Amino acid sequence: MNAVIETRDLCKDFTTRIKTGRFRSTRRIISAVKGVSLSVEAGETVGYIGSNGSGKSTTMKMFSGVLTPTAGHVRVCGLEPVPDRLRLTRRLGVVFGQRSALWWDLPLKESFRLLRHVFNVPRADHAARLKRCRQVLDLDEFMDTPVRQLSLGQRMRGEITAALLHGPQVLFLDEPTIGLDVVSKQAVRRFLADLKSAGDTTVLLTTHDLADIERLCPRLIVIDRGRIVHDGGLRDLRDRYGDGPEVVAEFDVEFDVALGLDGVTAERVDGDPRRMRFRLDRHRSPGEVVAYLASRAPLRDVSITEPNIDTVVAALYRDGREPS
Numbered sequence: 001m002n003a004v005i006e007t008r009d010l011c012k013d014f015t016t017r018i019k020t021g022r023f024r025s026t027r028r029i030i031s032a033v034k035g036v037s038l039s040v041e042a043g044e045t046v047g048y049i050g051s052n053g054s055g056k057s058t059t060m061k062m063f064s065g066v067l068t069p070t071a072g073h074v075r076v077c078g079l080e081p082v083p084d085r086l087r088l089t090r091r092l093g094v095v096f097g098q099r100s101a102l103w104w105d106l107p108l109k110e111s112f113r114l115l116r117h118v119f120n121v122p123r124a125d126h127a128a129r130l131k132r133c134r135q136v137l138d139l140d141e142f143m144d145t146p147v148r149q150l151s152l153g154q155r156m157r158g159e160i161t162a163a164l165l166h167g168p169q170v171l172f173l174d175e176p177t178i179g180l181d182v183v184s185k186q187a188v189r190r191f192l193a194d195l196k197s198a199g200d201t202t203v204l205l206t207t208h209d210l211a212d213i214e215r216l217c218p219r220l221i222v223i224d225r226g227r228i229v230h231d232g233g234l235r236d237l238r239d240r241y242g243d244g245p246e247v248v249a250e251f252d253v254e255f256d257v258a259l260g261l262d263g264v265t266a267e268r269v270d271g272d273p274r275r276m277r278f279r280l281d282r283h284r285s286p287g288e289v290v291a292y293l294a295s296r297a298p299l300r301d302v303s304i305t306e307p308n309i310d311t312v313v314a315a316l317y318r319d320g321r322e323p324s
Helices: 056-063 085-089 108-118 123-137 152-164 182-198 210-216 234-241 286-296 309-319
Strands: 003-019 025-041 045-049 071-076 092-095 170-174 202-206 219-224 227-232 246-251 264-269 272-280 299-305
Touching: 003 056, 003 202, 025 056, 025 202, 025 227, 045 056, 045 182, 045 210, 056 071, 056 170, 056 202, 092 152, 108 123, 108 152, 123 152, 123 182, 152 170, 152 182, 182 202, 182 210, 202 210, 219 234, 219 309, 227 234, 234 309, 246 286, 272 286, 286 299
Parallel strands: 045 202, 045 219, 092 170, 170 202
Antiparallel strands: 003 025, 003 071, 219 227, 246 272, 246 299, 264 272
16 A cells, blocks of 8 residues: 655644734744644545644645645655645545535536536546446436535535546545535435445545544544644544443343442442443453453343543543643
């Protein structure tokens, strides 16, 4: 596998002026990105998240050649984004909420037709990709509708299709499911899951909907105050910042609250002596606890709940540590 996105010590500073008197101002340097180093391999689907002002959008703009880095190095698809921006555009698919690749007054299908000419895509390749998107994203019912008349969910499905018709190596998605109805959200998630399974497109997904991350992204990169504070799997993040899983067990007989296992606390559920909730620390295995419970009393039912990803990420931001 080859790195499709690669950065080393990537930095971006912005200069602002702060008024210090009636006719005076002072120049101030704001460091939005501070030494970001990462590598994304071909075919990966990576979640890239951060709070407002974390440097997430600035980094994405440097990846796509919109902003020039202050320091460090970045290569996308083997190209330097700013000097090679025209060549890179043909290898990127971009869906950003504040911009559209569709023609507002034309029917959706005409936008797709024009994009084939813009990118000079062979007719057969364009038709095959469009057919796939029409099937998975359910586009047929509004292909003849002008873009301005589409709902938000319909337009987002059209934007994702438009970003993929030229066969990009890398797809940048910024909040692809925000504000969508349930049907549109499911269609987009299903399509992105299929895209991940195919493995021929590298996807970088930014979102505040962490359910998207859980369903789609084996790898999660978290940026905070311009620095990467986590790069790994969700399990690693939960192990580092989560409170540990919970086991809820229902027994055939009354169960003694005193469990006697290190790293496990027990309490009754709604005062029922046969239903118990066990809170585990980060290093205690749920399977081990369930086996121990089964050896002590007959189990009728058991469920295991992992820490909520929203809670885990919030804990990461509250922690405020420097990246290790």
